[in-house]
Amino acid sequence: MEKEPIIIGRGLIEKKEELKKIINEERDSALAPFEGELQKNERLLLFIDFINYILKKEFNFLGLEKEWENVDYQQVHLLSSETFEKKFPGRKDTGGACNRFGNYMIITTKKENDNDFDAFKTLIHELLHLKARKSFGVNEEGEYYTSRQGLSVDKIVDTNRQPFLGPIDEGFVDFLTEYLIDKYKDEIDNKLAFKDMEPYHSNRAFWRACQYPTIFIVEKIINKISNAKKVKKEEIISLFEKNYFAGNLLPVIKEIVNCCGGKSLEVLKKISFDDFSRGYSDEFHLFLNYFDESTDEKKRKEIENKLGIIFEGLDN
Numbered sequence: 513m514e515k516e517p518i519i520i521g522r523g524l525i526e527k528k529e530e531l532k533k534i535i536n537e538e539r540d541s542a543l544a545p546f547e548g549e550l551q552k553n554e555r556l557l558l559f560i561d562f563i564n565y566i567l568k569k570e571f572n573f574l575g576l577e578k579e580w581e582n583v584d585y586q587q588v589h590l591l592s593s594e595t596f597e598k599k600f601p602g603r604k605d606t607g608g609a610c611n612r613f614g615n616y617m618i619i620t621t622k623k624e625n626d627n628d629f630d631a632f633k634t635l636i637h638e639l640l641h642l643k644a645r646k647s648f649g650v651n652e653e654g655e656y657y658t659s660r661q662g663l664s665v666d667k668i669v670d671t672n673r674q675p676f677l678g679p680i681d682e683g684f685v686d687f688l689t690e691y692l693i694d695k696y697k698d699e700i701d702n703k704l705a706f707k708d709m710e711p712y713h714s715n716r717a718f719w720r721a722c723q724y725p726t727i728f729i730v731e732k733i734i735n736k737i738s739n740a741k742k743v744k745k746e747e748i749i750s751l752f753e754k755n756y757f758a759g760n761l762l763p764v765i766k767e768i769v770n771c772c773g774g775k776s777l778e779v780l781k782k783i784s785f786d787d788f789s790r791g792y793s794d795e796f797h798l799f800l801n802y803f804d805e806s807t808d809e810k811k812r813k814e815i816e817n818k819l820g821i822i823f824e825g826l827d828n
């Protein structure tokens with residue numbers, strides 16, 4: 513059983529109790545099959561078991577064993593694209609989705625999931641969202657918001673306001689998906705024996721081109737921190753991973769600001785979800801360059817200028 517939802521914010525206590533009740537009800541009802549839901553086959557159940565197994569290992573490795581809870585089969589809903597679009601009008605079926613309030617995930621029969629390995633990858637991605645530490649809030653106006661999920665912060669429900677670090681959270685989820693597939697390669701081969709995993713190993717560039725472009729920014733940030741601190745990349749990945757699951761953003765932010773520049777958070781704030789559809793626009797290259805290993809303080813300031821980030825204090 514999932515723990516009680518965490519509710520924060522400046523709203524009235526009654527409003528917070530009301531939100532807790534709404535979330536708990538949503539979570540209970542989301543355990544029942546959705547209308548038109550397809551039956552999960554043995555292979556899909558095996559994937560869920562396997563991902564539970566590796567994520568539990570990760571939680572132990574990161575010292576988060578007390579936080580671990582298995583994902584139940586009922587939290588994973590298999591829908592056809594048509595049913596998905598009927599249930600969530602106006603939402604594009606991207607093969608998978610995770611609902612923060614309801615604490616469930618969806619995998620669809622979209623073409624992208626036709627391949628055995630691709631379906632597995634979608635499942636890891638969405639399960640990582642599901643296992644991210646979440647908290648919710650009520651503000652002074654009585655509006656509900658998702659306060660935290662993984663590395664992303666503050667999203668007012670039903671508005672278009674973008675969550676801070678939301679795109680970085682998505683990039684990190686893709687980065688972590690790839691990292692875990694590599695880390696558990698032998699066990700994946702032994703227990704799941706994919707026949708269609710070859711393109712993943714042999715053409716990583718192609719595989720990566722299909723992920724959120726912020727995966728490259730996340731990678732650059734992790735490399736930059738590990739080089740600046742002269743520690744192994746894995747150590748920094750673990751720091752991000754632990755705080756993604758535990759919901760402590762501060763240690764991550766501290767390292768980014770220390771190693772990538774005092775204005776780096778301002779730069780990250782400028783990345784919007786729209787950049788995904790624009791892919792590798794000129795502006796996106798500015799972001800990539802900003803966090804590149806070769807970028808020095810002078811070049812950083814040039815990029816900050818181009819992005820319209822105002823300097824405080826004196827330049828020297």
Ligand SMILES: [Zn+2]
Pocket residue numbers: 637641682685
């Ligand atoms: Zn995602």
